[in-house]
Structures are given as C-alpha cells and as structure tokens.
Amino acid sequence: MPSIVGPIKINSVGGGVVNFGDAFYLSPKSSSKTNAGSGALNTGDFINTNTGYSATRTLDPDVSDQNVTANA
Template identity: 65%
Template structure:
C-alpha cells in the first residue's frame, strides 16, 4: 500500500540507514550499548532540559545481551 511522507528534516546521519514509506523487513545490522546521564543525548530544536540530580549506573548483571546474529 502506498504511503505519503510529509516534510522531512534530517539534522545528521552517522552510519545509519533511513527508510521512508513502506518497509517490509527492517532489522538491525549492528548493536551497541551506551551509558549516559539524564538529558545528555537529547537532540532537537529549542531543547530545554531540567535535570536536578542525574546518576547513571553502568553495572550490567547480564553476561550478554540479545545479539543480532543472522541479520545479513
């Protein structure tokens, strides 16, 4: 089924894939984990964040997270 895509604004693309319109099959080609504080990775126009106290716990009790094996 055709789709209508409206205005698009792309601020930056860093090694990613962008899909517009109909997508039958989308799967991740890579995965990563990032530990950051509250409000540190926010993006957008006219952004205001009010974080009084921010703590980040990077401890991960899992041995391995879900992988992306088989996504060719």
C-alpha cells in the same frame, strides 16, 4: 555463478558490507549499547532540561544483551 575465493585477511570493516561471489540476500547485523544520563541524548532546537541530580548506572550484570547470531 559459483566462485572460488582464496585466502582472505580483513583487519577491520567499519560500517560496511564485505561481499565475495554471488549473493542472493545480504543482511548486515550489528549491536551496540550506550549509557547516557538524564537529558544527555536530547536533540532539537531550544531544549531546556532541568534534572537537578542525575546518575547513570553503568553496571550491567547480564552476560549478553543483544545476541547477533546466524543469518536470520
């Protein structure tokens, strides 16, 4: 059933979905980027990482990497 929603102000939403009125299909979207050095994101038991020298290039000349647009 259609509904009328008045003025709304949402300051921030962290990791959630805000839904007003009827919804047939909800598709939350997010995009993030992480820079980590060699062996930095290993998980598990008894990890042994020998890297010697590691350098992570954080310079990103692209304008955008992952576009989140529309409702597709």
